[in-house]
Amino acid sequence: MTANRSKSSKQVPPNQRFTFPSLYIIIINNDNNDTGEVSTTAESKADLILHPIRMRIIQAFIAGQKRTTQQLVKQLADVPQATMYRHLNKLLKAGILEVAEENKIRGTYEKVYFLAQGGGDVSPEDLTEKSATHHMELFLKFTASLIGDFSAYVRQEHYHMLKDGISFRQLHAYLSDDEYSHLLQEIREPLQRAANNEPAEGRRRRIISTIVIPEAISNSNSQKKEDDENGHAG
Numbered sequence: 246m247t248a249n250r251s252k253s254s255k256q257v258p259p260n261q262r263f264t265f266p267s268l269y270i271i272i273i274n275n276d277n278n279d280t281g282e283v284s285t286t287a288e289s290k291a292d293l294i295l296h297p298i299r300m301r302i303i304q305a306f307i308a309g310q311k312r313t314t315q316q317l318v319k320q321l322a323d324v325p326q327a328t329m330y331r332h333l334n335k336l337l338k339a340g341i342l343e344v345a346e347e348n349k350i351r352g353t354y355e356k357v358y359f360l361a362q363g364g365g366d367v368s369p370e371d372l373t374e375k376s377a378t379h380h381m382e383l384f385l386k387f388t389a390s391l392i393g394d395f396s397a398y399v400r401q402e403h404y405h406m407l408k409d410g411i412s413f414r415q416l417h418a419y420l421s422d423d424e425y426s427h428l429l430q431e432i433r434e435p436l437q438r439a440a441n442n443e444p445a446e447g448r449r450r451r452i453i454s455t456i457v458i459p460e461a462i463s464n465s466n467s468q469k470k471e472d473d474e475n476g477h478a479g
Contacts, residue, residue, distance in 0.1 A: 344358060
């Protein structure tokens with residue numbers, strides 16, 4: 246016997262369904278047995294999101310789904326249940342996740358979560374205000390994550406890189422800001438469809454990571470670009 250206690254003020258907004266964050270950052274390390282201890286320093290939204298387990302939790306809600314803790318534990322089977330509860334509570338307190346409803350089951354209430362509007366986005370301000378040293382630390386953690394994932398793959402007793410679709414590719418392309426924005430949109434759409442897939446027989450979790458690095462602009466070129474922009478503005 247279950248009872249439903251709906252919170253009408255926290256329904257999933259229609260414009261939130263099938264959305265894709267403007268800045269989609271995946272996982273920066275592999276510590277699935279993280280202690281979940283709260284830092285004594287203030288955390289920005291970027292700090293909250295850029296965590297391996299919390300990012301995976303957020304991804305489970307990207308297409309507007311509503312999920313319970315037990316559903317998340319089943320989907321992220323390698324994350325201990327106690328760890329899952331800690332990170333859900335942290336995301337809830339930060340306003341990144343919200344409670345859509347609570348179902349009464351055997352005398353207790355089971356929360357049903359959804360992603361708050363804009364909850365999965367990291368704004369440019371969240372990142373550009375960081376120091377160069379901090380940016381480098383995040384990048385090193387991200388690449389360390391890739392090394393860890395690949396190491397786990399090749400430690401299997403049997404694997405077939407061609408059949409499994411392992412790929413290392415690098416492309417150099419000259420693009421204006423508008424052309425680059427259009428390219429990202431074209432890439433995001435099929436990735437969003439794939440990200441909406443639920444775990445099922447015959448499906449295997451595949452880690453698709455992207456790193457885009459524009460060439461560094463020298464001080465002289467940067468000043469010239471600024472002067473040109475000021476000239477057009479005048």
